[in-house]
Amino acid sequence: MQTEALKAANRTLALRLACLALFFVGFGFALVPIYDVLCRVTGLNGKTNASAEALAENTQVDAARWIKVEFLSQVPPNVGLQFKPEQFSIQVHPGEVVHASYTVKNTTGQVFLGQAIPSVTPAVAAPYFQKIECFCFTQQTLAAGESRAMPVVFVVKPDIDPEVGVITLSYTFYEVPKARV
16 A cells, blocks of 8 residues: 555645745745844944943043045936935044934925835944934925924934944935825
């Protein structure tokens, strides 16, 4: 009765393969939040803090060092925004509280709801780039034709690698999808 044993072995194999496929489908869905947490913890892929951080007490300014911070802005095509930094670069001392600003203008005839997503490069600098206040922490609602200055307050932590001489802070401003009722 070789065929009965073969049928039983095939059923066992099919069940194992189905379980394996189900595991990988679940794992695929879990990868997105796992990757996001990994990026936030390690600073990988330029992720920075997504909410305001209290400024560490006794932060010492390293007046002997300068770091150039560059500001970039991007908007996907056909979004209807003009979005740019007020300054394209500044020189900062590590430990210094820095105020910068971006301007945004809704060029459409309707209300715009959006969110700016930040990124810091090089990735090794991301854990040392501490945002204290940022327009990226909340969604922004802009009336038709409205123009607004949006502040970002940050500190480059003094214990950043001395080899880092330039940090680029980039924002991409996305439209938030409208909720379906």
